[in-house]
Amino acid sequence: MLESIAMINGDFVDVNDPVVTMEDRGYQFGDGVYEVTHVYNGRCFALQWHIDRLFRSLRELAIPGIYTPEEIVEFHQALLDKSGFKEGGIYLQITRGTAPRTHHFPEQVVPCLTMTMRPGDRTQGELMRDKGAKIITVPDIRWLRCDIKSLNLLGNVLGKQKAKEAGAYEAVQVRDNGTVTEGTSSNFYLVKDDVLWTHPTNNLILNGVTRRILMEKIAPSLGLHVVEKTFTMDFVKKTDEAFLTSTSMEIMPVVSIDREAVGDGTPGQVTRKIQAAYQALIQEECYR
Numbered sequence: 439m440l441e442s443i444a445m446i447n448g449d450f451v452d453v454n455d456p457v458v459t460m461e462d463r464g465y466q467f468g469d470g471v472y473e474v475t476h477v478y479n480g481r482c483f484a485l486q487w488h489i490d491r492l493f494r495s496l497r498e499l500a501i502p503g504i505y506t507p508e509e510i511v512e513f514h515q516a517l518l519d520k521s522g523f524k525e526g527g528i529y530l531q532i533t534r535g536t537a538p539r540t541h542h543f544p545e546q547v548v549p550c551l552t553m554t555m556r557p558g559d560r561t562q563g564e565l566m567r568d569k570g571a572k573i574i575t576v577p578d579i580r581w582l583r584c585d586i587k588s589l590n591l592l593g594n595v596l597g598k599q600k601a602k603e604a605g606a607y608e609a610v611q612v613r614d615n616g617t618v619t620e621g622t623s624s625n626f627y628l629v630k631d632d633v634l635w636t637h638p639t640n641n642l643i644l645n646g647v648t649r650r651i652l653m654e655k656i657a658p659s660l661g662l663h664v665v666e667k668t669f670t671m672d673f674v675k676k677t678d679e680a681f682l683t684s685t686s687m688e689i690m691p692v693v694s695i696d697r698e699a700v701g702d703g704t705p706g707q708v709t710r711k712i713q714a715a716y717q718a719l720i721q722e723e724c725y726r
């Protein structure tokens with residue numbers, strides 16, 4: 439079976455081919471943006487939301503969008519068609535392009551689009567979503583434009599490594615002023631007295647596609663009251679439920695934080711309802 443399948447600027451390549459040059463600004467500066475889309479039943483879930491965010495990230499970094507949203511959709515479809523993979527993820531990145539190394543934007547530079555599709559199996563995720571995840575907290579050492587899905591992920595990488603070393607699934611990040619922002623690759627939520635709490639969408643978090651689906655579709659359909667306000671760990675310690683969301687994690691219950699149980703130490707009832715609603719949306723979009 440193929441391990442993964444790759445494309446550069448719309449052309450298929452072997453994923454191990456050395457197609458990117460040394461002076462690509464993504465390689466030297468992390469000067470680029472990315473998206474990750476989940477594939478269910480051979481179809482991309484929420485692709486349009488990812489493409490909208492991709493173009494926003496490009497605009498924020500003044501990287502010219504040299505492909506149309508329609509072409510980006512076609513490239514995703516081409517990867518699905520050629521690979522035949524039914525489950526997995528598509529990774530897409532666009533860098534500013536290749537030029538002799540200078541910090542400022544080069545005058546003549548053409549953005550470079552690379553995409554890979556990897557097959558994936560949901561069994562591990564399903565087990566985890568059923569029993570819930572143990573997480574830790576780490577200082578949020580990232581820059582002040584976390585709203586851009588940029589390739590610069592060192593703060594996130596270091597945080598996730600700390601989680602791994604602690605035997606935890608994820609690390610939730612806390613700013614110097616005590617504000618709890620988000621996971622290293624996920625958004626973070628609390629449920630207290632049947633109210634859903636999460637960090638507001640500003641420069642300190644990524645506005646996750648899964649978060650948007652939760653806020654704009656699931657919460658209204660469940661009649662859930664949502665509060666988008668900052669909170670500290672003192673508040674988190676009193677919560678009834680907690681969970682994370684991302685394209686790959688979906689809706690992940692959190693059962694302990696820094697080794698202290700959340701609620702009764704099992705996934706909460708509201709979290710379970712949100713999980714079911716999310717699965718229903720996947721069914722509707724990818725299995726019908």
Ligand code: PDD
Nearest residue numbers: 474622623624625644646647648684685
């Ligand atoms: N991560 N916050 C951060 C810092 C993230 O990296 C991600 C996604 C999210 C959730 O976004 P979404 O719901 O659109 O997946 C929030 C992706 C999956 C990754 O880096 O692999």
